[in-house]
Amino acid sequence: MTETLFDGLAVQSLAKCDPAKTGLLWSVFLSPDELLSAVKRLYQAEYFIEDLTAIDAKEGYLLVYHFDHMGHPGRVALRVLIYQEAPELPSIADVFQGAEWHERETTDFYGITFKGNPNPVPLLLMPEMKGHPLQKDDGARASLADLLPTGEIVRTVPGFDLLTPKAESGAATPA
Amino acid sequence: MAYEEFGLTEGDFYSRNFQKGMREDTMILNLGPQHPATHGVLRVIVELDGEYVIRAEPVIGYLHRMHEKMAEGRTITQYLPNMGRVDYGHALGWNGALVGAVERLAGFEVPERAEYIRVITTELNRITSHLLWWGAFTLDLGAITPIMYAFDDREQMLDILQMATGSRLTHSSFRFGGVCTDLSDRFIETCKAFVPHMRDRLPMYRGLVTDNVILRKRLEGVGIFDADLCRRYGASGPVVRGSGIDYDVRRAEPYSVYDRFDWKVPVYPAGDSMARYLVRMDEMEQSLNIIEQALASLPAGKIMMPKAPKVTWALPKGESYFATEGARGKVGVHLVSDGGKFPYKIKLRSPCYCNLSAFAEAARGLLLADALAILGSLDLVIPEIDR
Numbered sequence: 001m002t003e004t005l006f007d008g009l010a011v012q013s014l015a016k017c018d019p020a021k022t023g024l025l026w027s028v029f030l031s032p033d034e035l036l037s038a039v040k041r042l043y044q045a046e047y048f049i050e051d052l053t054a055i056d057a058k059e060g061y062l063l064v065y066h067f068d069h070m071g072h073p074g075r076v077a078l079r080v081l082i083y084q085e086a087p088e089l090p091s092i093a094d095v096f097q098g099a100e101w102h103e104r105e106t107t108d109f110y111g112i113t114f115k116g117n118p119n120p121v122p123l124l125l126m127p128e129m130k131g132h133p134l135q136k137d138d139g140a141r142a143s144l145a146d147l148l149p150t151g152e153i154v155r156t157v158p159g160f161d162l163l164t165p166k167a168e169s170g171a172a173t174p175a
Numbered sequence: 176m177a178y179e180e181f182g183l184t185e186g187d188f189y190s191r192n193f194q195k196g197m198r199e200d201t202m203i204l205n206l207g208p209q210h211p212a213t214h215g216v217l218r219v220i221v222e223l224d225g226e227y228v229i230r231a232e233p234v235i236g237y238l239h240r241m242h243e244k245m246a247e248g249r250t251i252t253q254y255l256p257n258m259g260r261v262d263y264g265h266a267l268g269w270n271g272a273l274v275g276a277v278e279r280l281a282g283f284e285v286p287e288r289a290e291y292i293r294v295i296t297t298e299l300n301r302i303t304s305h306l307l308w309w310g311a312f313t314l315d316l317g318a319i320t321p322i323m324y325a326f327d328d329r330e331q332m333l334d335i336l337q338m339a340t341g342s343r344l345t346h347s348s349f350r351f352g353g354v355c356t357d358l359s360d361r362f363i364e365t366c367k368a369f370v371p372h373m374r375d376r377l378p379m380y381r382g383l384v385t386d387n388v389i390l391r392k393r394l395e396g397v398g399i400f401d402a403d404l405c406r407r408y409g410a411s412g413p414v415v416r417g418s419g420i421d422y423d424v425r426r427a428e429p430y431s432v433y434d435r436f437d438w439k440v441p442v443y444p445a446g447d448s449m450a451r452y453l454v455r456m457d458e459m460e461q462s463l464n465i466i467e468q469a470l471a472s473l474p475a476g477k478i479m480m481p482k483a484p485k486v487t488w489a490l491p492k493g494e495s496y497f498a499t500e501g502a503r504g505k506v507g508v509h510l511v512s513d514g515g516k517f518p519y520k521i522k523l524r525s526p527c528y529c530n531l532s533a534f535a536e537a538a539r540g541l542l543l544a545d546a547l548a549i550l551g552s553l554d555l556v557i558p559e560i561d562r
Contacts, residue, residue: 019428023279023496048406049529050498053522055511066496066509066524070406070415070422075496098408101532109243119192124236124561127188133244134520142513148494 005041010034012160015151025074027151029162032089035080039092042067042076049096050075052103054110056136058143059162060084061112065092065099081144081162082112091116109134189234193220201229204543208237214311215557219534219550221543228546231535235528238561246521251277252351252486254518259345261523262559264304267297267340268501270349275430275497276508277351280490288476289353290432295366295469296339296354297499298462300346302373303332304502305455308554312452313384315551316393321384328376335369338362351488353479363470370467377460385456394449398537398549401446408533411526412504413458414553416442417450424500436468448552455554489516503527503554527553527560 006014012029019025030038050066065078082089091114093100103114104123111132114120121127145165186194190205197203207218216237222230242261246254258273259266271293278285306329310322333343339362340348341355348355384390405415415422423440425433441457443450490512498507504526511520530553538546 021279021282022494023276023498043406046406048411049409050505050507051409051509051522051524051529053509053520055520064509064522066507070420070427073427077496096407096409097536098410098529098532101528119232121188121192122236124239126236133241134247142515142519146492146513147511147519 005045006038009038009041010157011038011155013156013162014154016154017149017151019074022149022151023075024077024151026076027079027148028076029079029081029160032080032082035078036090036092036095038078039065039095042078043095045069046071047076049098049102052099052106054106054112054134055144055147056084056110056134056141057147058141061087061110062144063089063106063112087112088115090114091118093117108132111135189218189232190220193222193230193232197222198224198229200224206547208234214555217531217550217555217557217560221538221546223543226542226544228538228541228543231538231546233531233534235531235557235560238558240558240562242523242562243521246518249517250487251490251518252484252488254521255349255351256345256347259342259347260558261525261562262501262503262506262527262556263344264307264554264556264559265300265502266344266346267293267300267349268499268506270347271297271431271499272497272501272506272508274349274351275499276495276510277490279497280493280495280510280512281351281484283352283480285353286477286480287432287474288357289478289480291469291473292339292354292358292478293349294431294433294436295358295466295473296336296346296348298465298469299332299336299366301462301502302459303329303336304554305459306332308455308502309380309384312551312554313390316390316548318384318387318390321380324376324380324383328373331369332373335362335366338365350479350483352483353477357478358473363473366466367470370463370470374460374463377456380456385453391449393545393548394447394452394552395445396447396449397545398448398541398552399446400451400533400537404533404536408536409529410504410533411529412501413451413454414504414530414533416440416454417452418446419444424498424505428498430497430499432469433465435472436465438464438468448548451552451554487516489514490518498524501526503556503559504530523562525559525562527555527557528562531555531560 015027017024047067052065055062060083063080067076108125150163202223208216218234258269306325310325313321340346400418421442438461492514494511496509507524509522513519
């Protein structure tokens, strides 16, 4: 069912994963502009929101949204990369109201702004607090290719190389 | 700012934030963070029209300890005991989620006997958690006696659990690749004797409390969570099963050895506080069924895999997500590792957090006293919400 869920949507990469090894069924890379359309589709297909968080990596903040289905389980991870210089992307709290708290928490921890969040005040941290505890120093950031499995790629746009190892060996793009 | 127009310059950040856009003919009431009906430091601000809730906002974070940051400064083995501190009510549900995520990432095979021990102790822990909720919830509703009965049974179970886990509350007996101690003959004997005893107590609970007309009037038809609300907020556990959705992680994403036992997932369609109450009462019986079968078919063998990780062991590179069914709902651990000494990132998905986030919408238009009954029916454990 999920295989056709993102048809016609400009995803950067759609990969099938092995749930026994990763806990995910689908891993979907999207641009911030496509996020809301993808989330609306998940809502219409009766998915529920599990959680959302960010991974602070060399390439930027990778937002990870987890959704699952109560009737036919299989976790879908939506991934959106934004740059540390302008950490901003649209809020999905209009579609999944539960995202409001998750987004506020992510703002607390990473300093990411979710445009359109209905109540963008600190949630878990003190309002007076400066700084964002889960941000990493430049030197401590790893590259996404080292952190995330590629899975079995179903489709991808040309030039999408986030998960391609950029090591000296110059490994070929995994198909 | 609207609150200044009303002359509302008093109060802290959150009360001032809440006052923005309030109506002129309403009253704002602050409950907590120290409040007898919130069992911990939860604060809720409500806007009231007479006795009716127009708007509500839970203010959380008073027990926030930044468990996710702690994960980035210690090895995964050192981090394991944190799980029992996230949710003191159902510590082993969280133990299971973290060891599951690590075992999934590292590809560990857990010995069969260890999986059985995990199931037995997790289900015992689920019952102690439900008993704690049952006692505290009925206390919220004005019934003083039930908690005495609940704690009698719970105490006996804590003694049994202590034999297997070494602790009464913040259990931390799971290990990556097994469990830390084997079940003693005394444990098996006591536990086998306890299951029929507990099963006999449940009908008494029903007669004493569940069928009580006052309880029914307080809970029936109050605080409806429909399926759509559950999905929009990511509610799980007894909350969704009380809304007619047959969703239990033990069935939906089978883990451990739950598929070997004969047990039912209790589901009630009404979506009200009573339905959530009944789901938990039935679950205790189902957990007893699981424990009984697991004890009867407990295989012999090792309780740890060979070459189990040491304290300094570093996770392999990669990402994994593992979910378990905690007493309050879907517990999730999202683990990301770059192969370094410490985990790169850990995200903890707390079921209470998601369940509570739906409260503001579900409480709209209800009597304040009913809104408090909803809070109780969600079985909130604040350290789990705040992490």
